[in-house]
Amino acid sequence: xxxxxxxxxxxxxxxxxxxxxxxxxxxxxxxGESTVQHLYGKPGRYVxxxxxxxxxxxxxxKITNVFVASPAARINVTPDSGQIGTSFTFSGAGSxxxxxxxxxxxxxxxxxxxxxxxxxxxxxxINVDFDQPGIYTVxxxxxxxSGKQDSTSVEVLVESQAxxxxxxxxxxxxxxxxTYFFDATDSSDPDPQDVITFEWDFDGxxxxxxxxxxxxxxxxxxxxxxxxxxxxxxxxxxxxQHEAELQKSDVxx
Numbered sequence: 743x744x745x746x747x748x749x750x751x752x753x754x755x756x757x758x759x760x761x762x763x764x765x766x767x768x769x770x771x772x773x774g775e776s777t778v779q780h781l782y783g784k785p786g787r788y789v790x791x792x793x794x795x796x797x798x799x800x801x802x803x804k805i806t807n808v809f810v811a812s813p814a815a816r817i818n819v820t821p822d823s824g825q826i827g828t829s830f831t832f833s834g835a836g837s838x839x840x841x842x843x844x845x846x847x848x849x850x851x852x853x854x855x856x857x858x859x860x861x862x863x864x865x866x867x868i869n870v871d872f873d874q875p876g877i878y879t880v881x882x883x884x885x886x887x888s889g890k891q892d893s894t895s896v897e898v899l900v901e902s903q904a905x906x907x908x909x910x911x912x913x914x915x916x917x918x919x920x921t922y923f924f925d926a927t928d929s930s931d932p933d934p935q936d937v938i939t940f941e942w943d944f945d946g947x948x949x950x951x952x953x954x955x956x957x958x959x960x961x962x963x964x965x966x967x968x969x970x971x972x973x974x975x976x977x978x979x980x981x982x983q984h985e986a987e988l989q990k991s992d993v994x995x
Contacts, residue, residue, distance in 0.1 A: 744790070746804075749775040751796045759795035764788060770949065782810040813839035813886040815894040823899040825875060826933055830898055833867040833880045842887030852879045873987055874935045875902035904990035905931040905938050907980035914965070921955065921967045927979050928963075941979040946970070 744762065751757055757947055761771035764780045765788030782788065788808045796802045816836035824830065834847045847866050851858040853876045862868040872878060881895040909926040924942065931938050940961035944952050946968075958963040968974065981991040 743777065743780050744792075745777045746792055746794065749776070749794050749888060751800075752911065753796075753798075753800075755796040755798055755800075755851045757796050758792050759823050760794040761795075763791040763793075765790055768934060782808075783801070785811045797871050811840060811892045813837060813844060813892045815882050815892040816884050817880070817894055817896045819880070819896050821895050822896075823901060825901050825903055826875065827871065828900070830868065830872070831867065832896075834882055834884060837866075837868050837882070837884045839886035839888075839890075839894075841883075841890065844884050844885075846885035847883075849881075852881075853877075860916065860964075871989070873900075874901045875900050875933055877965055877988075901950045902982055902984050902988045902990045903932045903935070905929065905982055905992050906978045906991040907978050907994040909978050911976070918935045918967075920969075921965065923963070923965050924976070924978075925963050926978055927959075927962055929978075931980075931982055933982065938980050938982055938984040941981070943977045943979070944968075944975045945976060 746760060749757055758773055758968040760775040762775065762778055766782060768780065770778050788810065790806050790808045792804045793801055816834065816839060818833045818836060820831050821828065824860050832849065835843050847864060849860060849863045849868055851860055858878065860870060862867070876897050878900065879895050880892055880898060881893055883891055883893040885891045906929060907926070908928050909924055911918060911922050911924045913921065914923050929938060942961060942964060944966055946952050948954065951970050952966050952968045954964065957969050971975070974995060977993055979991055979993045982989060985992070
């Protein structure tokens with residue numbers, strides 16, 4: 743089914759004539775033919791051309807490729823995004839063939855260019871609980887009773903959960919009240935395989951307002967000597983290792 747009902751005219755004139763060329767020698771044209779159905783007789787790549795004409799005779803054309811395969815693999819996924827613990831259902835029940843029946847459904851998944859082991863990899867429908875955040879590419883390969891195959895893929899987003907930033911501070915030596923020990927070891931991330939980093943803001947310029955005396959575990963604990971007097975607004979930002987839309991952070995002051 744081809745639907746051009748959303749086609750519009752930039753000048754506001756109505757579209758009155760639709761001409762379809764299906765790329766296999768068959769054509770349909772006429773007024774009101776904005777939605778048409780066409781049956782291709784064999785697999786292959788076809789160049790589909792739609793020409794529309796408005797009431798003033800001005801035309802526009804859209805050309806696209808149509809790929810017809812038998813069998814034809816189809817995937818429906820519910821939901822298409824979620825967090826760790828979300829159960830994703832992948833269904834290949836919409837796959838079809840013109841020769842016999844679909845006899846095999848084979849599923850695979852890739853994360854960051856690496857194969858991801860699925861607990862269930864066969865069957866017309868599978869349920870998957872992904873155990874780490876990322877954008878997964880899930881592929882279905884179907885085989886029909888004639889031995890022919892077709893594959894298709896979908897992407898699902900498993901979102902990262904935000905870490906929890908927290909810290910405590912103390913003065914290790916009462917005789918040196920300008921030196922503080924900051925401890926963020928109780929900061930955590932609910933995603934078990936995530937690695938968090940620590941970014942401190944000591945409300946000043948290092949070397950002028952404060953200096954770092956000691957730092958361990960990439961900033962998880964840090965000892966600071968303040969070089970100038972005054973009130974300080976200290977903040978800690980904790981981030982996970984992901985990039986772009988997957989990265990989550992938390993800030994505490």
